[in-house]
Amino acid sequence: MKKKQTAESRILEADQTRTNILEVATREFADKGLAGARIDEIAEKTNSSKRMIYYYFGGKDGLYEAVLERAYGHIRKREAERLFETMPADEALRALIELTFDYHASHPDFVRLVMNENIHHGDHIGKIPGIKERNRSVIASLKTIIDKGVAARLFRKGVDPVDLHMSISALCFFNVSNRYTFEANFGVDLGSPKTQKKRRAQIADIILAWMKAD
């Protein structure tokens, strides 16, 4: 398959191999959890081999941590929050909530990895460098919106941005994380486009009702 190589093409290929392994492993860990996923199965689905997993990532835990770090790296890239600077605070907040909802809905793997990490008592997330720093920017964005809303007498005073973030996250996260049990318990498919569309607006309504000045 591989013909003559230069230094660059070699580095490139190695990088592709690493990325390919991470993509496959992300799917497997998200699907079956850290304990449930199998190294041999991941290796098989890869364009590469088991040997290379150990070569690049050291072992199952190393691979899992790399997968987790990559997943968290993706979510914090949406610094599009600056877009909201020109909007009124309530519209900005709604837009931010919808963005959060959409991210969760379109990244079930991320949600499932987080679930799994909680099953494992957060033993690996602590190893990701600078994770708190990355999240601070989300809180800062929310604080800006809150302050602006309070100044415009649209929002109540005294809401902690961390609480606000927690509430938005909880509502958006649950929609993906508890999809299967909710379906079994209530016969509602949280993944259907119709339910999603309704819920997306509803979550924003809930948060805005709470934030609203009396």
Added chain:
Amino acid sequence: MKKKQTAESRILEADQTRTNILEVATREFADKGLAGARIDEIAEKTNSSKRMIYYYFGGKDGLYEAVLERAYGHIRKREAERLFETMPADEALRALIELTFDYHASHPDFVRLVMNENIHHGDHIGKIPGIKERNRSVIASLKTIIDKGVAARLFRKGVDPVDLHMSISALCFFNVSNRYTFEANFGVDLGSPKTQKKRRAQIADIILAWMKAD
């Protein structure tokens, strides 16, 4: 250890053995997940033996399903909702939310089992007989409260009780399910009494603000 037995004492002991196994297995499955828990480890922590796990529950999956059924059996026993019949609708709803919050906070094993079941795509929850029926009563209770609140012009019209339940569940569930990642991301311990107390009231505030008539 065991002396002379009668038929009854034998049945009783057998029942204690089964219960003991289920208790131990609940902790283990909640702690490590279905794939992560080990039959040998469960057996060791039991007053009984591995042999009896297979005798009573058939295998790992059978044991897990029995654990899941038992956990779901417990949560639906709080039919204390009738207590709220005498209260105004908003107070009743707040009380119900606080009850839900407390249940989640004091049963992390249940929350973690549900998380795990979602990791496994709800493959086992479907096997629990009559699970939908059991949940219908929760929705019915909520509907009663909503209707009463609407009649008293305390609540908005048109809120679907399933949506209301979903929102309450999401907020209460997240507080337990995402404890470890939230701590790692934001340095907030959702399990501390102070945070819990604040959050308990806050969740009720959020839902009530949304339900309130304009």
Added chain:
DNA sequence: CCGTATATATGAACTAGTTAGTACATAAAG
């Protein structure tokens, strides 16, 4: 510019330890 050492990358087969599940024997009660 050639040869040799060195770092990077990869394949194939193997292994030690684990893990779910079973076989067989037995004991007590009805």
Added chain:
DNA sequence: CTTTATGTACTAACTAGTTCATATATACGG
């Protein structure tokens, strides 16, 4: 003598991780 309950020892399959061999490209001294 049959049903229920239980202890001991075993096994077949799996699973993470390793060993050894090797190919290719670059570094570097002569």
